[in-house]
Amino acid sequence: MVFIICYKLFLINLNMENYIRIKEGVDNFYYEEFNILKSEIQKDIKVEIINNSEFGDIGGRFNFLKQIIYVNSEQSNENMFLTLLHEYGHFLTFRDYIYKHKICPYEYGGNILKRELGAYYHGWKYIKSNSIKVSKKIWKEHHIQILKDYGVL
Ligand SMILES: [Zn+2]
Numbered sequence: 001m002v003f004i005i006c007y008k009l010f011l012i013n014l015n016m017e018n019y020i021r022i023k024e025g026v027d028n029f030y031y032e033e034f035n036i037l038k039s040e041i042q043k044d045i046k047v048e049i050i051n052n053s054e055f056g057d058i059g060g061r062f063n064f065l066k067q068i069i070y071v072n073s074e075q076s077n078e079n080m081f082l083t084l085l086h087e088y089g090h091f092l093t094f095r096d097y098i099y100k101h102k103i104c105p106y107e108y109g110g111n112i113l114k115r116e117l118g119a120y121y122h123g124w125k126y127i128k129s130n131s132i133k134v135s136k137k138i139w140k141e142h143h144i145q146i147l148k149d150y151g152v153l
Pocket residue numbers: 086090115116119146
């Protein structure tokens with residue numbers, strides 16, 4: 001009996017260690033991916049990392065007037081990575097809009113659903129054309145969460 005309990009505890013411990021190792025691996029992976037992506041995106045637009053206290057409870061923001069992408073550092077590396085892709089999607093949407101319509105896209109930005117779907121679409125195009133390791137499922141889930149946070153869904 002004691003042996004079985006010890007053995008089970010040993011297995012649980014083994015699983016926990018594996019879990020932590022896998023989690024750390026995923027975290028390191030996204031940390032590196034984030035930095036690669038950041039230096040790539042900074043060829044187009046400035047990226048600033050700021051912490052929660054000065055930012056409130058959101059993952060990121062694209063400031064159109066200042067032409068800066070802000071990313072909240074108080075989230076997992078994976079979410080920082082997805083946030084940066086999403087905000088860059090906003091930048092690409094706006095750039096596309098100005099190019100097509102030759103006007104400042106204030107009105108466009110006013111419609112939350114249209115604006116967020118623009119970031120979804122342009123972000124996904126960027127992910128595909130640069131072979132970035134993000135699955136469609138994760139990309140969708142990330143945007144469903146964003147729309148829920150905005151109260152649109
Ligand atoms: Zn957004």
